[in-house]
Amino acid sequence: MKKSIIFSIIFLFIFTLTLRAADQSALKIQDNDFFIGDSQAPITIIEYASMSCSHCADFHNGVLNEIKSEYIDTGKVRFVFRDFPFNYPALAGSMMMRCIPNEVRYDYMSALYKLQKSWVFRDNSKTKAELYKIMQSGGMTLDEFNECLSDTNIENDLLEGVMNAQREFNIRSTPTFIINGVLYSGNKNIKEFRQIIDKILSQ
Numbered sequence: 001m002k003k004s005i006i007f008s009i010i011f012l013f014i015f016t017l018t019l020r021a022a023d024q025s026a027l028k029i030q031d032n033d034f035f036i037g038d039s040q041a042p043i044t045i046i047e048y049a050s051m052s053c054s055h056c057a058d059f060h061n062g063v064l065n066e067i068k069s070e071y072i073d074t075g076k077v078r079f080v081f082r083d084f085p086f087n088y089p090a091l092a093g094s095m096m097m098r099c100i101p102n103e104v105r106y107d108y109m110s111a112l113y114k115l116q117k118s119w120v121f122r123d124n125s126k127t128k129a130e131l132y133k134i135m136q137s138g139g140m141t142l143d144e145f146n147e148c149l150s151d152t153n154i155e156n157d158l159l160e161g162v163m164n165a166q167r168e169f170n171i172r173s174t175p176t177f178i179i180n181g182v183l184y185s186g187n188k189n190i191k192e193f194r195q196i197i198d199k200i201l202s203q
Contacts, residue, residue, distance in 0.1 A: 026168045027181055029080060032157070034097075034105055036068070037078040043200055045077055046178040048084040048165055051093035051112055052120045053174045055187045060113040066190045071197055081109070083158050084165060084174050089120040089127045092149060094158055096135055099148035108138065 029035070029044070045067075049056040064079075071077035083094035093112050100108055112119070112134065119130035132145050140148075148154070165171040169183055177184045179196055 026164045027178065033080050033082070034102060035078055035080040036106055037072040038075045039078060041072075041076055041078040043071070043077045043180055043197060044080060046080045046082055048082045048171050048174055048176040048178075050084050050086045050090040050174040051097075051109075052085075052087055052090040052116070054116070056175045057113045057116045059175050059187050060110060063188070063190050063193065067193055070194075076201060077197065082161060082165065084162055084171065084176070085158060086174070088124045089131075091155070091158065092127060092131055093119075095148055095151065095154050096131065096145075098154045098157075099144070099151075100138075100140075104138075 026046070047059075049059075067077065067079070072079050083090075083097075085091040085094050096112075097105055097109055115134060119127060119134060121127045121130070128149070132140075132142065135145055136142070165176075169176070169178065171183075171185075173185060175187055177188075180200055184196070
């Protein structure tokens with residue numbers, strides 16, 4: 001499914017979701033947000049990512065590990081993961097993450113980014129088959145997989161999140177980071193993150 005099709009689907013929901021979206025700031029951490037780190041940390045980083053995005057995979061497979069050890073595990077940063085799917089593989093991957101327990105979600109997400117090239121394809125049926133193999137290895141049955149992938153409530157919630165991000169921050173690319181309310185587009189190395197985070201911590 002191409003970007004244009006995904007965005008067409010998104011705009012089909014605009015009339016039913018706009019009222020809800022207008023009442024919620026994307027900066028507000030919602031009950032269904034998934035995050036790691038101390039909820040009372042002085043810095044909140046919100047990441048908008050597409051699970052099929054190679055730049056997002058680069059971030060998750062490298063820089064995030066350094067941020068986690070230096071700032072998240074030490075109580076300085078709360079890191080919030082938000083989905084911004086651009087195509088069918090990204091949407092399918094994000095839906096899978098909503099169907100597993102939060103205590104293992106970070107590990108599954110990390111695995112999907114590490115294995116991105118093995119399950120993200122232009123052929124949707126191939127994407128689905130390869131994604132199931134990964135989820136099956138973690139114990140998910142075929143019935144559970146199909147039920148998750150056909151859950152319209154999960155799909156609508158994901159698309160609403162995309163709409164909120166576009167409406168409030170005009171986000172058009174991934175990864176995009178919002179650090180204590182300030183938007184930063186594109187992947188960044190650990191040195192750039194250190195400069196941003198350390199400056200906030202010193203204030």
